[in-house]
Amino acid sequence: MAQETASAFDEVDLLVVGGGINGVGIARDAVGRGLSVLLVEKDDLASHTSSASTKLIHGGLRYLEYYEFRLVREALIERERLWRMAPHIIWPLEFVLPQSNSPRPAWLVRLGLLLYDHLGGRERLPATRTVALDRDTVGNGLKPGNPKAFVYSDCWVEDSRLVVLNARDAADRGAAVLTHTRLVSARRGGEGAGWIATIENDEGGRRDIHARALVNAAGPWVADVLGTVPDARRDRGVRLIKGSHIVVPRLYDGGHAFLLQNPDKRVVFAIPYQENFTLIGTTDEAWQGAPGRSTIDQGEIDYLLETVDRYFERPVVQDDIVWTYSGIRPLYDDHAADASAVTRDYVLDLDGDDDRAPMLSVFGGKITTYRKLAEHALQELARFFPAAGGAWTEDATLPGGDMPDADFGRYLATLTTRYPAMPAVMLRRLARAYGTRTDALLGDAKVEDDLGEDFGAGLHAREIDYLVANEWATTAEDILFRRSKLGLHVPPGTAERIDAYLVDRRILAAPLPPAS
Template sequence: MSAPIDLLIIGGGINGTGIARDAAGRGLSVLLVEQDDLASHTSSASTKLIHGGLRYLEYYEFRLVREALMERERLLGIAPHIIWPLEFVLPHSADQRPAWMIRAGLFLYDHLAKRKRLPASRAVTFGPHPAAAVLKPQNRRGFTYADCWVEDSRLVVLNAMDAAEHGADVRTRTKLITARPDGALWRADIEDRATGARETITAHAMVNAAGPWVGEVLSAKLGRNTQKTVRMIKGSHIITRKLYDGEFAFILQNPDKRIIFAVPYEHDFTLIGTTDIPYEADPSKVEITKAETDYLCESISRYFRTEITAADVVRSYSGVRPLYDDHAENASAVTRDYVLDVEGGNGKPALLSVFGGKITTYRKLAEHALEKLLPAMGRPIGTSWTAGAALPGGDMPGADFDAYLATLTRKYPSLPAPLLHRLARAYGTRAERVLGNASTTADLGVDYGGGLTAAELDYLVAHEWVREVEDVLWRRSKLALHVPEDTATRVAAYLRGCKVKESTSFL
């Protein structure tokens, strides 16, 4: 058994990887274990937005909204390749909240935190606005405001990468079997799911960032009881072929007061979501229901000239949001704020459990987690550092994606512009590590479809913990929507070859 580490983190979603990154950057020795792939569950099932949460204002979540708006600016600066501004169109009609109330809410949204990169909200008449061609004629006026788009699962991976580059040990497809206090340390047994090999780890502190499984980890793995629980809320999304032209999104209010987003997605598609339904089954087996699909289709058809049905859905996904249970009756009203529960200290090993949270505030959650955890470990808090430190690939001068893309295009003038744009969006400045000295696409090796080359697969396996087809085609990218049918089979064969090489390299 190796020497004790400082911190063992359970969970490879956005909160676990965010805490790992921050902790490793403060000099702690960190091991993160994730039973599946990074961002396998909740963190890849979002609406892909970095936003303050406009609708949270009606629940008086002012602290959360302000923190989220501040984080929106910070994240846009440290990851400009995977986060970018997006205009939202909010149609308004007489049967909704009064226009003055919405305008007041938007004014508050504009001013709760300093806003440097995004435009202010405004009232609009849809005649001159391109949304007029999308919305039914009765939708004549409304409002626009700005938030941001994010490649959610890539945000998780980039945090894991930065954690690893600061010394953290990140192990995917590795599960916690059990953990118990042993004097001033945790003694934990972990298992590699691919090989079945087990290892005993000792750690000064643990973080339970298991998302929907946070309660199960506490009770079944750690033998702990707690009054704090998560309330699991299922959110489902559908993807259709592109329903409109234009790089703007819609926020649509339904008669039941729920909000639905329609967002431009992967150039050729529209992303629609989400639902809010209480969920009590296995979070790993969550799926959209026919009723949810119909609800989302009806929501769009209520507003758009182009009406849709379930037959128009090309793909769907669902996730379980592990919200802190504040006992609200309405699932949509359950707080999106987070609660950090710390146990131990004073000679006992420390344990921090994460309840709730949202992707926009993950970085601040990580700071707060360490501010609570380090004193319990008897360690100085040190200096917070992640607010201005670029995530891998985000180190573009002035956080200017367009300028960087122009530089990349000049460096690789013979490579297709769509390929360069996709790689720059996915990897930022690290696209050059994928491209190397290539002067033609042939230099990048076999094309597995949709511009996915051997060079890119090699990079993903070496640096981004890719092991299975879904890791590549759905979580590290959304190429599953674009590639030929045989791509998955061919990529699977490539990955099997990587596993053979890995197993024989130790012979």
């Protein structure tokens, strides 16, 4: 729903604060149950933690070491479910776990993988196997050492696109989604009167929203939102943990990833990234600053480069790094001494009763369990909305994911047949981003020139227009790094060209001034 048409949402059942994965997941679930929903996000969708992940849908193998069996089981069940919901942005990925440099005995690792294979009712992903790295191609690029390794499977996800598609589905079902709009204050309006919340957009325009319930899904800002509510309960704590990643030119051949064990028992992933690169991360550092945009520090760079040097033949130095990104994870504070050991499980804190309007605050969580978290959130709120429908998202595809048998390859083949004159590489990228909605984007275009100005790497004006109209994109950063994922592929100056195009587009789209 366009921001300018959302004024009809001054009175809603649910006001959701936060446009990360948990906020959009809750908004989507709620509107599908028949509730009226308004979601506000102070920046762009997925502009912070939800686009700074390691981009995996996984059970969290290392969480078994901390006895997080409930979390791992739930995540493993969700893993294949999410794959079926969005086969264009989620797909299987094999992980090689070398036993060279391992601080854990091989029998213990294998036992953990056996549990990992069976804890979550795996159906489509292959079981773990044992390989000899000196005789298997998955060992190419590694330094000589203990040849034993285990290969298991999880899934890759385009994290920021997962957020946008949940928001798109929520809007398609009737929710209002306002980006660049922040919550200024919220207060209970008295017995049975719900909430009166003031929101403000980037231009300074303010509105009061009346809501029966408030969901605080602000991620790293969850405590800040509580601070806007005079009588909020504050007996839950959030612990901010910074995770950083580096991207380097491709380190090895093959479509598999590596899970690398370090002497301190922490693990680092090395993952194929956008064909030409390898993504390496993540770190776990306590964060004491404000929960805004963070950057990698030298200690984190050194740690990740040392991990690469420990395992790979090809030397990598700091000058090889083509991109870095960092995110602040808002974890529930379980008072663990080690940042790596802080629980990744989520806690839902409901503040409210029959006499006090309900506010549900979300602490912690991970991308893989966002759908289940949303389902649990609506269960917590169910007694305040007795007429709402029941759970429904388990088998509901996300926009673009409605492919027969969730078969991406078959859909891509059909798309290629329909657009034979379009570049195959471009069609594959579009299909991966938009799934079956690629047809709506391409429309009547027959050849690439029909798509308008080429801004580089196959990004055309028509795609930009589609993202502005349908996916809340307003800047070049939104488009290059959170929607199209082409930020590392376009030539220098592209961001400036796109921003200029967006300014021109807004001017052209504005109504003409009245005649004098």
